[in-house]
Amino acid sequence: MATETGEDSGLVFHPMDQFIVKPLFGDGPVHWYTITNVTLWMALGVLGIAALLILGTSRRAIVPSRSQSVGELAYGFVHKMVEDVAGKDALKYFPYIMTLFMFIVFANFLGLIPTAYTTTSHIAVTAVLALGVFLGVTILGFVKNGTKFLGLFWVTEAPLAIRPVLALIELISYFVRPVSHSIRLAGNMTAGHAVLKVFAGFGQVTAIAPLSILAVTAIYGLEVLVAFIQAYVFTILTCVYLKDALHPSH
Amino acid sequence: MEGDIANLGQFIGAGLAGMGAGVAALGVGNVAGNYLAGALRNPSAAASQTATLFIGIAFAEALGIFSFLVALLLMFAV
Numbered sequence: 001m002a003t004e005t006g007e008d009s010g011l012v013f014h015p016m017d018q019f020i021v022k023p024l025f026g027d028g029p030v031h032w033y034t035i036t037n038v039t040l041w042m043a044l045g046v047l048g049i050a051a052l053l054i055l056g057t058s059r060r061a062i063v064p065s066r067s068q069s070v071g072e073l074a075y076g077f078v079h080k081m082v083e084d085v086a087g088k089d090a091l092k093y094f095p096y097i098m099t100l101f102m103f104i105v106f107a108n109f110l111g112l113i114p115t116a117y118t119t120t121s122h123i124a125v126t127a128v129l130a131l132g133v134f135l136g137v138t139i140l141g142f143v144k145n146g147t148k149f150l151g152l153f154w155v156t157e158a159p160l161a162i163r164p165v166l167a168l169i170e171l172i173s174y175f176v177r178p179v180s181h182s183i184r185l186a187g188n189m190t191a192g193h194a195v196l197k198v199f200a201g202f203g204q205v206t207a208i209a210p211l212s213i214l215a216v217t218a219i220y221g222l223e224v225l226v227a228f229i230q231a232y233v234f235t236i237l238t239c240v241y242l243k244d245a246l247h248p249s250h
Numbered sequence: 251m252e253g254d255i256a257n258l259g260q261f262i263g264a265g266l267a268g269m270g271a272g273v274a275a276l277g278v279g280n281v282a283g284n285y286l287a288g289a290l291r292n293p294s295a296a297a298s299q300t301a302t303l304f305i306g307i308a309f310a311e312a313l314g315i316f317s318f319l320v321a322l323l324l325m326f327a328v
Contacts, residue, residue, distance in 0.1 A: 016326065081301070085301055180309075180316075183315055183316065184308060187316075187319055190322070191318055229304065233304055233307075236301055236304060
């Protein structure tokens with residue numbers, strides 16, 4: 001195990017230490033009801049979203065304030081994405097997709113504050129989001145289309161001989177969706193923050209400390225980009241899955 | 251340097267799994283490069299295809315993330 005971080009590896013802190021879930025008060029075992037640092041940062045994210053979307057836009061000014069224009073920008077961005085990717089009849093499910101997008105964006109950006117905790121770096125968090133999308137979309141597909149939803153796996157454009165093989169591949173790829181959907185977000189967040197900590201660890205060697213600071217700054221800039229792009233990718237894939245459920249024919 | 255042969259296997263396996271990240275980088279670069287090549291030939295169609303670009307990048311990248319996950323599992327979970 002790579003837990004020994006003292007003399008052997010030469011790093012003063014372990015790059016994965018930042019992902020440890022700790023109780024906020026005292027240090028007992030972590031139960032499902034224990035208030036941990038994950039709870040804190042999720043609550044801060046929800047408060048941030050409420051502040052931006054409720055307080056920021058409450059005045060409904062014709063000439064919007066700065067927070068109101070950011071809120072309107074986010075709303076318009078997700079609205080256009082749902083309409084373009086999933087179609088006009090998917091706009092009924094826009095509130096759910098907007099909630100997902102805002103939650104992930106806020107969790108990612110709050111995690112970028114130094115000493116903050118990245119809640120989306122845990123598969124437990126992203127898997128619940130992805131499973132919600134997967135179950136919701138599957139149930140929606142069967143409710144809307146009945147057994148015609150299974151046409152998603154039976155590619156009628158292909159020759160009859162290879163259709164069973166294609167059906168098997170489509171079935172596997174369908175059930176891998178929640179796995180890749182959740183791991184993509186958690187993995188990107190974990191990897192990015194671990195890289196930041198690794199480069200920060202080089203800072204203790206005086207000869208390469210300036211280089212280390214430069215590298216951390218550059219990677220931080222990249223991580224700001226990744227934080228947004230991963231939220232965007234999660235949301236747009238949700239739209240793609242939603243489109244498959246509403247219009248299952250290929 | 252001390253430790254048993256199981257640790258050796260874990261570390262070598264994690265290093266091998268890490269190579270998957272490099273191969274996924276080739277895939278992501280391929281998607282982005284081809285998008286740019288197409289966008290320069292027909293710039294008017296470029297804006298409408300950015301969503302497709304990001305979906306393609308996400309799918310290519312997911313497999314690299316899987317190998318990263320295997321490396322993490324070998325280092326911390328096994």
